[in-house]
Amino acid sequence: MRFASLGSGSEGNGLLISVAQTHLLMDCGFGLKDCLVRLARLGMSAEQLTGILVTHEHGDHSGGIAKLARKYNLPVWLTHGTRRAQPKVFADLPQYHEIDPHQAFYIGDVAIQPYPVPHDAGEPVQFVFSDGAKRLGVLTDTGCSTPHIEAMLTGCHALVLECNHDRDLLENGNYPYSLKQRVGGRLGHLNNQQSAQLLAQLEVSQLQHIIAAHLSQQNNTPQLAIHALSHALNCEEAWIGIADQHAGFDWREIS
Numbered sequence: 001m002r003f004a005s006l007g008s009g010s011e012g013n014g015l016l017i018s019v020a021q022t023h024l025l026m027d028c029g030f031g032l033k034d035c036l037v038r039l040a041r042l043g044m045s046a047e048q049l050t051g052i053l054v055t056h057e058h059g060d061h062s063g064g065i066a067k068l069a070r071k072y073n074l075p076v077w078l079t080h081g082t083r084r085a086q087p088k089v090f091a092d093l094p095q096y097h098e099i100d101p102h103q104a105f106y107i108g109d110v111a112i113q114p115y116p117v118p119h120d121a122g123e124p125v126q127f128v129f130s131d132g133a134k135r136l137g138v139l140t141d142t143g144c145s146t147p148h149i150e151a152m153l154t155g156c157h158a159l160v161l162e163c164n165h166d167r168d169l170l171e172n173g174n175y176p177y178s179l180k181q182r183v184g185g186r187l188g189h190l191n192n193q194q195s196a197q198l199l200a201q202l203e204v205s206q207l208q209h210i211i212a213a214h215l216s217q218q219n220n221t222p223q224l225a226i227h228a229l230s231h232a233l234n235c236e237e238a239w240i241g242i243a244d245q246h247a248g249f250d251w252r253e254i255s
Contacts, residue, residue, distance in 0.1 A: 001131040005248030006038040008213045013061050016042060019131045022108030026053045026127060028064040035064050042251065046072045050108050054078035056124035056141060057086040069093050081123020101125045115152045117142035120187040128152055134254040140214040143188040145198040154202040157254050158209035163225035164189035170219040192228035199232040209252050213243040
């Protein structure tokens, strides 16, 4: 199993997961042309995709899905609440499958376990992907952790973990008060310290990769996120990866 990022942040998100002949795209917040360029950078084409998974309806995660799915006749998996929250966006999908936030399912060679998260969206989920032996856990767009989230992510071999903002930078930054409350609230986004605290609760003895994702360009820095996660893992800072807004990150293999 391997995974790579098209880009991560408020300007657009997309994560590739590949097992044997199954190639999945989790979210697509990029325009069609931009998405194709980002796929090509990773040695992929839209024609190779098996399908698209949607975490929730916010534009930085779903804005490019409909055009991509229609042009390349790709099936889309999403929750009922996500589809209901943006009926126009998801109205003309060539094929779609509604998923239960608690029910595991398969797409080709990949086993997928969705799980619900606290976020200000219709029915948001995140995912754990498996090839039957190794597990990749993904968590972004949640305002707080829960025991269920910890149960889903513990023991994973790779993690993509939200480090959206630094608490002090957000509080002292130029966002309007209402936006600060939303971002920092229990239905918003994890800050560096919250992500580090979550990480410290997990069984990580098998962890091969840890990527800090969905960093705010205004209210965080890669170094602050790296410092928080490396402290939680008691590891070298160089071991922590960053999902960049523009460059994403290159393929990582889970062996």
